[in-house]
Amino acid sequence: MEFQTIPVIRIFDVDKAKAFYLEFLGMKLDWEHCFEPGFPIYMQV
Numbered sequence: 001m002e003f004q005t006i007p008v009i010r011i012f013d014v015d016k017a018k019a020f021y022l023e024f025l026g027m028k029l030d031w032e033h034c035f036e037p038g039f040p041i042y043m044q045v
Helices: 014-024
Strands: 031-034 041-044
Touching: none
Parallel strands: none
Antiparallel strands: 031 041
């Protein structure tokens, strides 16, 4: 059986996080999801 580590990083400012990961580091946003307004946003880059 092979195990995989998937980091989950807590972010406090979504706009700054997107600017850092997408613009500065050049990553691509695969998907994002929020269950309801005010709930955490989950994203995969």
